[in-house]
Amino acid sequence: MGVNIIVCIKSIKSTASQGQRSFSDELNPHDRATLEVALRIREDLGGTITALSMGPETFATSLHETMAIGVDRGILISDRALAGSDTLATSHVLAAAIRRLAPYDLVLFSARTADSDTGQVGPQTAVALELTIITGVCSIEQGKNSLLVERNYDGFLERYEVYFPAALTIHQSAIRPRDTGFLRIQSVFEKGLECWNHTDLGLNREEVGEIGSSTRLFSLSQTKKMRGCTFMSGSGPGQADQLVKALLQLDMI
Amino acid sequence: MDIFLSDKNRLVQRIAHGFCEREIQPIAGKIDKEARFPWDVVKKMGELGYFGIQAPKSLGGAALDTVDYILIIEEISKSCAALGLCVAVHNSVALYPLLAFGSEEQKKKWAPQLTSGNKIGAFCLTEPNAGSDASGIESEAISKDRYYVINGSKAFVTNGGVAGIYLIFARTNPNNGNKGISVLIVERGTPGLIVGDLEELCGVRANPVSSVSLNDCEVPSQNLLGREGAGLSIGFAALDIGRIGIAAQAAGIARAALEEAIRYSKQRHQFGVPIAKHQALSMMIADMATRVDAARLMAYRAATLRDKGESFSQASAMAKLFSSEISSEVTDQALQIHGGYGYSKSYPVERYYRDARVTRIYEGTSEVHKMVIARGIMGN
Numbered sequence: 054m055g056v057n058i059i060v061c062i063k064s065i066k067s068t069a070s071q072g073q074r075s076f077s078d079e080l081n082p083h084d085r086a087t088l089e090v091a092l093r094i095r096e097d098l099g100g101t102i103t104a105l106s107m108g109p110e111t112f113a114t115s116l117h118e119t120m121a122i123g124v125d126r127g128i129l130i131s132d133r134a135l136a137g138s139d140t141l142a143t144s145h146v147l148a149a150a151i152r153r154l155a156p157y158d159l160v161l162f163s164a165r166t167a168d169s170d171t172g173q174v175g176p177q178t179a180v181a182l183e184l185t186i187i188t189g190v191c192s193i194e195q196g197k198n199s200l201l202v203e204r205n206y207d208g209f210l211e212r213y214e215v216y217f218p219a220a221l222t223i224h225q226s227a228i229r230p231r232d233t234g235f236l237r238i239q240s241v242f243e244k245g246l247e248c249w250n251h252t253d254l255g256l257n258r259e260e261v262g263e264i265g266s267s268t269r270l271f272s273l274s275q276t277k278k279m280r281g282c283t284f285m286s287g288s289g290p291g292q293a294d295q296l297v298k299a300l301l302q303l304d305m306i
Numbered sequence: 307m308d309i310f311l312s313d314k315n316r317l318v319q320r321i322a323h324g325f326c327e328r329e330i331q332p333i334a335g336k337i338d339k340e341a342r343f344p345w346d347v348v349k350k351m352g353e354l355g356y357f358g359i360q361a362p363k364s365l366g367g368a369a370l371d372t373v374d375y376i377l378i379i380e381e382i383s384k385s386c387a388a389l390g391l392c393v394a395v396h397n398s399v400a401l402y403p404l405l406a407f408g409s410e411e412q413k414k415k416w417a418p419q420l421t422s423g424n425k426i427g428a429f430c431l432t433e434p435n436a437g438s439d440a441s442g443i444e445s446e447a448i449s450k451d452r453y454y455v456i457n458g459s460k461a462f463v464t465n466g467g468v469a470g471i472y473l474i475f476a477r478t479n480p481n482n483g484n485k486g487i488s489v490l491i492v493e494r495g496t497p498g499l500i501v502g503d504l505e506e507l508c509g510v511r512a513n514p515v516s517s518v519s520l521n522d523c524e525v526p527s528q529n530l531l532g533r534e535g536a537g538l539s540i541g542f543a544a545l546d547i548g549r550i551g552i553a554a555q556a557a558g559i560a561r562a563a564l565e566e567a568i569r570y571s572k573q574r575h576q577f578g579v580p581i582a583k584h585q586a587l588s589m590m591i592a593d594m595a596t597r598v599d600a601a602r603l604m605a606y607r608a609a610t611l612r613d614k615g616e617s618f619s620q621a622s623a624m625a626k627l628f629s630s631e632i633s634s635e636v637t638d639q640a641l642q643i644h645g646g647y648g649y650s651k652s653y654p655v656e657r658y659y660r661d662a663r664v665t666r667i668y669e670g671t672s673e674v675h676k677m678v679i680a681r682g683i684m685g686n
Binding site: 114232 | 316318321324329350353354355369370
């Protein structure tokens, strides 16, 4: 029997560009914890794990990596029409793909990505699927035919009992991901990925990509933190006095 | 180099890179200082397939190819040359001979212990009086009924201090010159096998290199690997592959040094600008980068030739020669770029400098490789 789990993963542009090496696309580091949650549930309850990702062909490497980590099936949703998708269009596509994978018990997302970090795709997809969703889960336990999850928000620890089918977004702190090895690599490439496009999902061009988005990214620029430096003259108690005055002026104490 | 890699190669590289950065990089300096073999990390690596990279799945291996192998060795060595050496030697000159020349019983008995990393492999050819002149070894293995009795002394055994399985090269026929040497598989704990003190080395200090003595060490005849007299041909076949691994190791060390030098030269300011802007240094970096690139490509070529089933001895000798030589040059330049800080143990560059040096010596010195390459070109 077991639990059918779908994990939505994302590739991000590699932040490490060292010397002569740059991995152009890498698995969103937060997704490792999410995948680990899926692996543990499968170890306890049996079932299958499918990794799902929407993006260009270069996202295939991350999906291969999830299969090397232990996912049973990797599906890439990719075609030109999907380019320029905002989180709403993305969640619309993911929801269509997840419906195609029914029946399922659990849909997992990471609470955050290391790039755009909107945290929206999980909730938007869950709403599209009319699934219960708990976000920012930092702890999971087996209940009786359910999961007991915790989230830590605004200084409060919330505990929920969640019945399948449900969606969760997993906070990175929830679990320490296992190391990935090489023992599955050969079979990953023998098995390969599945590739779907928007027509496979029964969607029209107008529902996806830039056309299907309700927001458009205008520009993206790195903000630079301007740091000032004030030297306090004198020594000991005199400097301490100056420091206290300065902090009071800045409303920091 | 990336242009030559398949999706599978790239995935292997990415996985190795991630593990090495997270688990090996943070401890590399410490284990070098303490000359400590990091068993905890090694156990993890065993579970992940690092000790059976090209071995078949049926024997617990990852069934990857030689290109995958060199990518893994390079990544490990970039973080820690001593561990890169351990994994390279284990895979190419300990496990490989068993897989290529062992009987089905021998493979079934020992391969799973090796591929899982539960037992580390060691290759024991060199002796106090026989280094480059491998045929000058004096260790003897006398056949007595169903046993061989081995006597002899082995030096500079990589992984010696921690190995569970030793491949011992010894003369089974004292009168037959090169054709009188055989290989015997000896397990740690066999009476008469004595693992000596660890060598205190200049570099690759976290690798437990030791001497190994055999005093009337009795092993069953079933422990003979291949035929009697096939020892040197087995050894040389293994070293042909081992060399590709060392080429990758040296390239990894050089790459680590290059990246540190680039990073440092962008941060360090002298005469009002980052020192990277001074032409003397930017010229050095250009030289270093070109050499590292060439070394990686040569290792890749040797690996690819092997994977395609083509003759690769020349290519592997050239790759090892070139890569080890440039690793000394590049690490030296990287140290120079760091100035006084490069000479201090507070920075990793001096470790790269020390680690690189030995790559010109083991698995065939540069001089031996030049002989081999020249012979390959000119004929005998």
